[in-house]
Amino acid sequence: AQSVTQPDIHITVSEGASLELRCNYSYGATPYLFWYVQSPGQGLQLLLKYFSGDTLVQGIKGFEAEFKRSQSSFNLRKPSVHWSDAAEYFCAVTGGGNKLTFGTGTQLKVEL
Amino acid sequence: DAGVIQSPRHEVTEMGQEVTLRCKPISGHNSLFWYRQTMMRGLELLIYFNNNVPIDDSGMPEDRFSAKMPNASFSTLKIQPSEPRDSAVYFCASSGTAYGYTFGSGTRLTVV
Numbered sequence: 506a507q508s509v510t511q512p513d514i515h516i517t518v519s520e521g522a523s524l525e526l527r528c529n530y531s532y533g534a535t536p537y538l539f540w541y542v543q544s545p546g547q548g549l550q551l552l553l554k555y556f557s558g559d560t561l562v563q564g565i566k567g568f569e570a571e572f573k574r575s576q577s578s579f580n581l582r583k584p585s586v587h588w589s590d591a592a593e594y595f596c597a598v599t600g601g602g603n604k605l606t607f608g609t610g611t612q613l614k615v616e617l
Numbered sequence: 618d619a620g621v622i623q624s625p626r627h628e629v630t631e632m633g634q635e636v637t638l639r640c641k642p643i644s645g646h647n648s649l650f651w652y653r654q655t656m657m658r659g660l661e662l663l664i665y666f667n668n669n670v671p672i673d674d675s676g677m678p679e680d681r682f683s684a685k686m687p688n689a690s691f692s693t694l695k696i697q698p699s700e701p702r703d704s705a706v707y708f709c710a711s712s713g714t715a716y717g718y719t720f721g722s723g724t725r726l727t728v729v
Contacts, residue, residue: 539717548621548708548720595660604673605650605718607660 507532509598509608517614518586526581526611528570528596538579539597539605540570549595555579566590591615621721623709629727635697638724641690642711650718651684651694652708660708666692699728 508531518524530536537556541549553564560572570581579596596608622641630636642649650665664674669686677684681700686692696703706725710718 541720548722549710549718551717551719554717604662604665606662609659 507536507598507600507606509596509606511594511596511608511611513611514609515612515614517616519616520588521585524581524583524586524590524613526594526596526613528579528581528608529577530579530596530598531577532598532600534600536598536600538570538572539599540564540568540579540581541595541597541607542566543593543595543610545592552581552594586613586615588615588617621709621711621719623707623721623724625724626722627725627727629729630699632700632728633698634728635695636699636703636726636728638694638707638709638726640692640694640709640721642692642709643713643719644690646711646713646719647689648712649686649692650710650712651692652710654706654708654723655704663694696726699726701728704728 510529512527539554540552542552543549552568553562553570555562555572563569568583570579572579593610593612595610597605599605624639647668651663653661653663663676664684665672666686682696684694704727706723708720708723710720712718
């Protein structure tokens with residue numbers, strides 16, 4: 506069965522600092538991987554996705570993620586965080602069939 | 618495109634009452650998903666449909682919950698009778714062929 510682990514429940518960074526949110530997945534074949542962001546009171550918005558090809562994918566809002574098969578990871582990064590990035594971030598995986606499995610989320614706080 | 622539309626945004630009801638949540642997916646998307654989000658359990662997939670047909674309802678907590686998709690542009694999630702432990706945010710999402718869901722803004726249900 507597919508699964509996703511986000512080991513950090515909360516992360517606090519200073520505005521302008523770099524950010525990396527961790528995501529590890531479990532799936533027997535090549536996964537399809539996603540990062541979503543949820544602002545308070547809102548639904549989830551797709552930041553980026555990986556299907557195949559270049560293992561470094563670019564997303565919206567200046568985010569990027571790198572797929573590392575050897576580490577079963579798909580970490581999300583941003584070189585310089587803005588206060589508006591404070592939100593909850595979810596990693597998700599599917600092996601096809603369109604059924605996504607989500608991680609438990611990482612709550613990002615940005616200090617001004 | 619108006620995105621995935623859910624109604625109502627907020628619902629407060631008394632225990633024992635019937636609750637119906639509604640969702641209009643993005644036109645042309647052939648998959649629709651219902652999720653429940655709580656602090657304790659995170660995002661849980663309740664049920665999903667492909668081409669209006671229920672594919673996996675293993676996440677539906679019990680017989681009090683039912684979901685229908687009578688056509689490609691409308692789905693309902695019904696809880697009868699409702700209980701306080703059903704209080705949560707319920708999200709609908711739809712997906713086309715490129716994977717990655719588009720989420721609605723959710724319905725915040727409070728059962729008192």
